[in-house]
Amino acid sequence: MDIEYQILNLYKTKQLEKCLKLCEVALQEKDDRMIEFIRMRAMTIHSKIVGNGYEEVEYYPQQDELVSTAVAKTPRPGTSFQRDTKTARNLESSYQKRATATVRSRAGTNTAGARSLRTALHTASRMSRAATALAGGAPFTPGAPLSLRFLSKDDKLFTPASKTLFEYVYYVEGDVRKAMEVAFQAQKSDDTSDWWWNFSLARCYSALGMHRHTEDCLRQALKQNKHISIYLRLIAMYVGLNQPISALEVCKQGLSVFHEYTPLLIEQARINDQMGNAALAVKEYRMVALEDPSNMEAIANIAMFNFYNDQPEIALRYYRRLLATNPVGPEIYNNLGLCCLYCNQWDLTLPCFRQALYFSADPEIRSNIWFNLAHVALSTGDVTLAYRCLQVSLAIDSKNEASQHALQALDARLRARKSNAT
Known part of the structure; x- marks a missing residue:
């Protein structure tokens, strides 16, 4: 040969x-x-x-202190990511609801958190x-x-x-x-004018941090050819520059050309989610799930939204779908256990957490699972078991602030009981 x-x-x-x-x-x-x-x-x-x-x-490049394209520290309301987003998660003020914060997946199993999205999208x-x-x-x-x-x-x-x-x-x-x-x-x-060269120059300018030149090249490439890669890179550039309104406008322009295209829909949903428009983001995630029923991120975000809006039965259905269509992991089983807890399905709660501990290898995830198990013990009235679960959580990860605060609260409650008994 x-x-x-x-x-x-x-x-x-x-x-x-x-x-x-x-x-x-x-x-x-x-x-x-x-x-x-x-x-x-x-x-x-x-x-x-x-x-x-x-x-x-x-999507979120590291900003240099001397870069001239830095964003303003006091942006207009609704035009920046750098503010406290009012989501269903932090509207819950009670300790019990905070105790049910689910384990976030670094692989994208439930990417409702903004930070997990950033780590999932950030590349070298x-x-x-x-x-x-x-x-x-x-x-x-x-x-x-x-x-x-x-x-x-x-x-x-x-x-x-x-x-x-x-x-x-x-x-x-x-x-x-x-x-x-x-x-x-x-x-x-x-x-002949080839859009690929303008797109490639935009990649080079983006790597050098020259965002204005990047935008000019991408706009020129869009005039030559309406390609999905150009829209996605424009969206990523505007998100990295903390300009969500411009990114949403590019999403609308792209959707007018590529009707109901999944990558553009999911970008639009991510931006709305980070801006605090949880209801609108979930609506778009549902459109993504209709177009791509196996999309892990869309299903996980819909499940998270339903869980934190006091609909654990609906969230349970979505997490069960994730379990059936994706590789098993501790995050899915942890969220299944919490949904079963709030649905009063006590026979399935502990087996789900047992599977979550079986598949967990990260100390931070194991610590959070034991923290949720302490909440399960508190739901049954077993304060001693909850105390031991929190001790195990802190033994695995001593930096777990939720476990530290919960352990201090239980210590104060136990001391109060002893003083009342005497």
């Missing part, structure tokens, strides 16, 4: 590491433009996979992505020959080769400024 056919077959079947090794062997024997091109593509795809490059939009920077790609075992050579050098501008392969070169420099080498130079040169040589 010819080595060229083996390389092409490995590339098509996504066996990237074997493909790269075989390309190294082939290029040592002779210089082949096709093999160099496949090698660049394989290295780029490998870097994307290792560094999570396919989901690279940073470009430089760290290139570093992790190299750590993954990709054979990286800084002075690798580039196919674009051997192509004339009249060649039909010039444009795809320039795109491959841009992604190679952007993802593998992690050199954003060099990638911008490639994009500028390709734009000068390309007679």
Whole structure:
């Protein structure tokens, strides 16, 4: 079998590491433009996979103190995320309702909390992505020959080769400024206006923190082509700049082109949820669930909304659906146990918490589960058992503030009982 056919077959079947090794062997024997091109593509795809490059939009980039695009400290009401959102969770003032705060999933099992959304969407920077790609075992050579050098501008392969070169420099080498130079040169040589280059320049400007240039490039790309990636990156840029009204406007524009498209609907729901419009966010999450019945985030948020609006029976149905359609985890079983507790299904409450403890490996999650078990014990009137559960919770995670406050309250109650008894 010819080595060229083996390389092409490995590339098509996504066996990237074997493909790269075989390309190294082939290029040592002779210089082949096709093999160099496949090698660049394989290295780029490998870097994307290792560094999570396919989901690279940073919704909440780290703000530098010296950045000129910092948001105002006193924004107008309803135009910023930086305020206390009045959600169903913090409207509950009683201790018992606070005690039922469910364990948040870092994998997105119940992403109603704003912080869990941020950690789920936040990805590594470009430089760290290139570093992790190299750590993954990709054979990286800084002075690798580039196919674009051997192509004339009249060649039909010039444009795809320039795109491959841009992604190679952007993802593998992690050199954003060099990638911008490639994009500028390709734009000068390309007679037809291609939206992809404006979109790629926007990615580079976004990585450098030049948000105004990013917006200009994305708007120019939108004039050339109404592509879903452009809308999503515009939304992410406005959310990162703390401009939710502009982000919602982009969502509406995108939905006018892509009717009831799930990614745009879920972005709109997230923004409304963070702005404190819980009812409107749940309405949009329901639309997402109708379009995509297996969407974990939408179902979890609907369940959370129903639970904190004193409808545990409805929330139980949604959590049972999550349990049936997604991998099991401690968060789902913990929330199922709390729903069963408020539905007075005592025969299922403790088994659900037992399964939650079985699947939990994170100390923080285990501590929260024991805290909820203390609430179950208080519901049955067993103060001693609740006291022991809180002690176990603090033994696992001593920084659990809810367990600390609850233990202090139980200590005060037990002392009051002893003083009254004497």
